[in-house]
Amino acid sequence: MTDTPREIEALIDLMSRLPGLGPRSARRAVLALLKKRAGLMAPLAQAMATVALNARDCRLCGNIGTEDICPVCNDPRRATGEICVVQDVADLWAMERGGAFRGRYHVLGGTLSALDAIGPEELHIPDLLARVSDEGITEVILALNATVDGQTTAHYIADALAPLNVQISTLAQGVPIGGELDYLDDGTIGAALRARRRI
Amino acid sequence: MTDTPREIEALIDLMSRLPGLGPRSARRAVLALLKKRAGLMAPLAQAMATVALNARDCRLCGNIGTEDICPVCNDPRRATGEICVVQDVADLWAMERGGAFRGRYHVLGGTLSALDAIGPEELHIPDLLARVSDEGITEVILALNATVDGQTTAHYIADALAPLNVQISTLAQGVPIGGELDYLDDGTIGAALRARRRI
Numbered sequence: 001m002t003d004t005p006r007e008i009e010a011l012i013d014l015m016s017r018l019p020g021l022g023p024r025s026a027r028r029a030v031l032a033l034l035k036k037r038a039g040l041m042a043p044l045a046q047a048m049a050t051v052a053l054n055a056r057d058c059r060l061c062g063n064i065g066t067e068d069i070c071p072v073c074n075d076p077r078r079a080t081g082e083i084c085v086v087q088d089v090a091d092l093w094a095m096e097r098g099g100a101f102r103g104r105y106h107v108l109g110g111t112l113s114a115l116d117a118i119g120p121e122e123l124h125i126p127d128l129l130a131r132v133s134d135e136g137i138t139e140v141i142l143a144l145n146a147t148v149d150g151q152t153t154a155h156y157i158a159d160a161l162a163p164l165n166v167q168i169s170t171l172a173q174g175v176p177i178g179g180e181l182d183y184l185d186d187g188t189i190g191a192a193l194r195a196r197r198r199i
Numbered sequence: 200m201t202d203t204p205r206e207i208e209a210l211i212d213l214m215s216r217l218p219g220l221g222p223r224s225a226r227r228a229v230l231a232l233l234k235k236r237a238g239l240m241a242p243l244a245q246a247m248a249t250v251a252l253n254a255r256d257c258r259l260c261g262n263i264g265t266e267d268i269c270p271v272c273n274d275p276r277r278a279t280g281e282i283c284v285v286q287d288v289a290d291l292w293a294m295e296r297g298g299a300f301r302g303r304y305h306v307l308g309g310t311l312s313a314l315d316a317i318g319p320e321e322l323h324i325p326d327l328l329a330r331v332s333d334e335g336i337t338e339v340i341l342a343l344n345a346t347v348d349g350q351t352t353a354h355y356i357a358d359a360l361a362p363l364n365v366q367i368s369t370l371a372q373g374v375p376i377g378g379e380l381d382y383l384d385d386g387t388i389g390a391a392l393r394a395r396r397r398i
Binding site: 004005007008010011014015017018019020021025027028029030031032033034037038040041042043044045046047048049050051052053054055064065066071088089090093096 | 265
């Protein structure tokens with residue numbers, strides 16, 4: 001049996017490590033690339049090499065950009081005294097897409113986990129405390145995922161911030177815009193009921 | 200609102216053109232790459248550039264490899280007098296994985312389609328007829344998909360081969376190995392019944 005060339009197998013193997021792609025779909029993706037070598041594969045390889053070379057973590061907040069300090073940290077208009085703590089760069093991007101938050105961010109890069117030996121140092125929590133003091137922060141918004149890990153981490157950060165005389169808040173829980181009660185889980189309905197407001 | 204850097208957006212846009220990846224999953228894949236810039240992103244960009252540069256279509260059968268003539272066409276042991284006609288390189292790879300076929304291939308690269316102006320020339324059917332004469336082929340196996348387009352193309356090729364005194368065959372249709380009757384469509388069960396054999 002003659003196999004696919006070694007270089008192509010190596011590419012399929014690397015592609016299959018991307019989230020959402022298994023061995024079969026990676027093979028399909030590579031085949032699509034092979035059919036559009038000039039139109040898609042070469043530009044994609046080039047774009048990926050450029051980003052791999054130029055991308056860097058913002059040394060203040062952990063956002064990923066192409067500069068040492070990201071555009072959000074570089075923009076003086078975003079020195080609102082608010083820091084939004086997120087778990088991941090994806091969450092920061094999601095917040096930015098929403099466009100509702102005008103302050104700055106602090107990306108943890110994960111959640112506390114004794115099993116995986118991820119402690120406060122790995123999540124840059126000491127850096128966060130230093131930023132709160134140094135940048136004259138008045139409010140820290142904990143925008144962590146509503147999972148057990150996320151909420152454990154949020155509690156830890158809230159405790160660590162307690163001595164610093166800063167307001168601590170978290171995102172509201174409730175019915176999503178356009179959400180139908182019938183399809184919501186009981187926990188969300190309970191939270192929305194407890195946080196009900198007069199109209 | 201500050202957006203993700205231009206280079207990263209360009210990469211997400213290119214990734215989202217791969218089959219199986221939409222805009223959201225492309226964003227997620229790029230984010231995973233950004234987190235493993237040295238370990239995954241740089242090697243992937245490198246592997247993709249290598250393949251984009253080195254991959255070429257075999258000028259005899261249309262298989263994709265790194266040489267002008269693919270390993271199957273280059274292997275004298277595969278001059279069995281049989282040619283297997285497949286729609287796509289993916290089908291050739293699937294046949295090779297199976298390891299049951301010892302002859303050579305002819306990749307059409309699609310199916311006949313009046314709507315998309317894909318005629319016999321685009322599918323290299325004249326090349327196939329020339330190969331049958333030149334290479335002393337005794338049997339042409341039409342391993343095309345069991346779809347309307349695939350079967351129309353198979354009929355066309357069978358008609359074109361008719362004057363050439365060559366045996367024409369197609370893959371058997373029936374119950375897949377390990378298949379359960381209960382889950383099979385009626386068409387397959389009907390085909391399997393019509394092609395039943397004595398034991």
